[in-house]
Amino acid sequence: MPKKRINVIRPTLRQGKRYVLLRFSQEKSKVLDQRSLYTMLSNNFQYAQGIFSLSEAGITIMSFEPSKCLAIVRISDDYLDKFLSSLLFLSTDLGYILVESVKPTLKSLQVLQR
Amino acid sequence: MKKYFDIVFDGFLKEQQLDKISSINCWYVVKSIKKKEDLISSNLPSIKPELKKLYFLEDLSFATQIKNGLIVARGRTADEVSRILASKQIDILANPISSDKPIFDEECARVASEGKKIIAFDMNEFRRQPYKAIKQAKFIITLLKKHRVDMIFCSFADGLSKLVDLQIRKSFAKELGLEESIIERIFDEGILCQKKE
Numbered sequence: 280m281p282k283k284r285i286n287v288i289r290p291t292l293r294q295g296k297r298y299v300l301l302r303f304s305q306e307k308s309k310v311l312d313q314r315s316l317y318t319m320l321s322n323n324f325q326y327a328q329g330i331f332s333l334s335e336a337g338i339t340i341m342s343f344e345p346s347k348c349l350a351i352v353r354i355s356d357d358y359l360d361k362f363l364s365s366l367l368f369l370s371t372d373l374g375y376i377l378v379e380s381v382k383p384t385l386k387s388l389q390v391l392q393r
Numbered sequence: 394m395k396k397y398f399d400i401v402f403d404g405f406l407k408e409q410q411l412d413k414i415s416s417i418n419c420w421y422v423v424k425s426i427k428k429k430e431d432l433i434s435s436n437l438p439s440i441k442p443e444l445k446k447l448y449f450l451e452d453l454s455f456a457t458q459i460k461n462g463l464i465v466a467r468g469r470t471a472d473e474v475s476r477i478l479a480s481k482q483i484d485i486l487a488n489p490i491s492s493d494k495p496i497f498d499e500e501c502a503r504v505a506s507e508g509k510k511i512i513a514f515d516m517n518e519f520r521r522q523p524y525k526a527i528k529q530a531k532f533i534i535t536l537l538k539k540h541r542v543d544m545i546f547c548s549f550a551d552g553l554s555k556l557v558d559l560q561i562r563k564s565f566a567k568e569l570g571l572e573e574s575i576i577e578r579i580f581d582e583g584i585l586c587q588k589k590e
Contacts, residue, residue, distance in 0.1 A: 304553055304554070359564075360564040360567045360568060361564075361568065362564075363560055363561050363563075363564035363565075364561065364564040364565040364567070364568045366558075366561050367516065367519060367520065367557060367561050367565055368520060368523065374553065374554045375553045375554060375556045375558070376558060376561070377414065377416075377558050378416075378558050378559075378560035378561060381560070
């Protein structure tokens with residue numbers, strides 16, 4: 280059977296993403312690793328918005344620097360406000376959470392991070 | 394340039410981290426008035442972000458003794474809320490959410506509209522009792538929108554862990570059903586400046 284090539288999805292049809300740069304105040308975040316931060320964020324999002332929203336939101340930790348208490352999280356554009364509002368309930372675990380920046384590309388955030 | 398604000402308790406100043414929170418350029422510091430001696434003015438420390446004083450009344454009888462400055466009061470019962478809204482001296486009603494039966498109804502919204510009061514939601518109340526607070530807040534916001542009453546969403550934090558970031562507050566307000574145009578207006582410091590004038 281001949282191999283069928285799958286077409287690339289056009290940028291206009293792709294799901295919009297947002298990259299969020301988060302800074303944590305609590306020393307507790309320094310002992311976390313990327314996996315446990317993901318578990319905390321997704322469990323908290325599920326608590327606030329439900330499991331169906333969690334499956335569509337596509338939360339991904341792009342980078343996490345425990346020494347600097349910084350994390351970059353990727354989230355679907357449609358769920359950005361739901362994700363940010365859910366952080367209200369997470370703050371007790373990680374102290375004060377500062378949303379430093381929200382950008383449409385990872386590159387623009389990494390410039391800020393430096 | 395927009396001036397975003399937040400309200401914190403004076404105990405928060407001890408942590409001295411206000412300059413690190415770049416999204417807020419105006420801080421209202423709450424001074425609790427419990428007894429007569431508290432009325433003797435104590436100056437706020439001169440640190441880089443702008444600090445403004447706000448009087449928080451535990452006893453409503455002190456309202457007449459404060460000549461200038463914004464006055465906030467919190468009502469724990471429906472009667473107290475009615476008294477606060479009827480008072481000419483008090484500018485802001487803090488936290489209209491109750492842990493028991495609702496204390497804010499349509500009549501309260503109407504009186505608040507006539508007296509041009511501001512209703513301040515305490516963000517930490519949503520952490521303490523999320524289900525009840527969200528349910529009551531949605532109901533109250535509908536009334537406030539109907540009667541065109543101004544509302545604000547503030548941290549009322551006494552420590553850094555209780556502080557809620559501006560972006561989180563804005564997104565939370567959006568989730569509670571507020572439109573973008575209203576959100577831009579209520580998070581701007583102008584809303585409190587107008588009140589002072």
